[in-house]
Amino acid sequence: MTVRERADAAHNRRKILVTAQRLFQDSGVDHVSMDDIAQAAGVGKGTLFRRFGNREGLIGALFQQLTEDWQQEALDQLADPGEDPRERVLGFVASLFDDIVVPGRPLLRALERDSGGSHANLERYLLWQGLLARAIAEARPDTDADFLAHTVLGVLRADFVDLLVGTGMSIDAVRTGVLTLTASVLTAAPEPG
């Protein structure tokens, strides 16, 4: 397909992305309207929607930009059979928290909120959850690794982290809690009699 994006289109796309990121950062994701972004980017509203389809598409593009490099590396490392699965899981969770959840919290919240829509979020979630579950299963073949993976990711959801922060916990306390939980998930518990 030779239908390459025209130069002005690509230029505008980049301009929109950087502008949106700045506005979101400055004013909070849900105090910035699509009009705001179009105007600040010096672009018509039609252009904005032509490029990204809708609001969720724009936010998704910003989020993907944040994750694409990380995801490749992190998932490879998580699946690397040459290392202790426990270490791999802990490393993955720590990296997910530090590099994605914390810096991407506002974007993630916005994406989680409209989860009813696009399948992209669900697919991404399932990808992470599947690999995480496999690694957990390596460390603890005896348990429901699948649900434990869900649990760990559940605690990492942006709005839940925000809730915890809202109760007075510091980001660092949340981090410690998440990692402790992950570690305990990886440690075999005796079956209750």
Place this chain on the structure above:
Amino acid sequence: MTVRERADAAHNRRKILVTAQRLFQDSGVDHVSMDDIAQAAGVGKGTLFRRFGNREGLIGALFQQLTEDWQQEALDQLADPGEDPRERVLGFVASLFDDIVVPGRPLLRALERDSGGSHANLERYLLWQGLLARAIAEARPDTDADFLAHTVLGVLRADFVDLLVGTGMSIDAVRTGVLTLTASVLTAAPEPG
């Protein structure tokens, strides 16, 4: 205080509540506008907002109606010192899941979504979390009961349950997972050497 609610006002309040519940049930919370509710209840929009302040107030009132009886009983039982803390926690979680989360999922989602606003939700959360943490601490004094309580409640969040269902799990599978997780949280794990 003789400032009793006038009879017509009370009547309208009841009518609005039952109408809203029906509409939400039939069409899904976020496909029903405040206009819809007012019209279906045979009431002016001004009346609706006068009674409940705003959308979140209405949803909150519906949710409180759903929980008020349950909460009294469940929290008492959770704090009852005469029973095995493990049983109490498991019973509380099961009841919370069966009686609140599952039937109230749509309302809860809507409330969680706008959590930025009212403190009422945060207070309710902290009340439940505090008592749950105390009971967990009785069963396992050695761990961070506080964060474990957060974890259990985190997995019970309505939008997370919806996400799990969206991945193909049945409600019953979610229930099993939640209870298994709770049980494992209540079972001491050996410190990793």
Place this chain on the structure above:
DNA sequence: AGCCAAGAGGACCAGCGGTCCGGATATGGT
């Protein structure tokens, strides 16, 4: 240079939550 698909842009739209205010009425005092 000339053609034209792709893109630009902003007026426009429908729907939303929420407000306002002139008219109606329930209620307590007489």
Place this chain on the structure above:
DNA sequence: ACCATATCCGGACCGCTGGTCCTCTTGGCT
């Protein structure tokens, strides 16, 4: 029974939002 009035009612109205549409422009190929 009746009045005075605080309370309440209703729906027109508002500002704002995400999203569409249609005309004009322009980059890129020949």
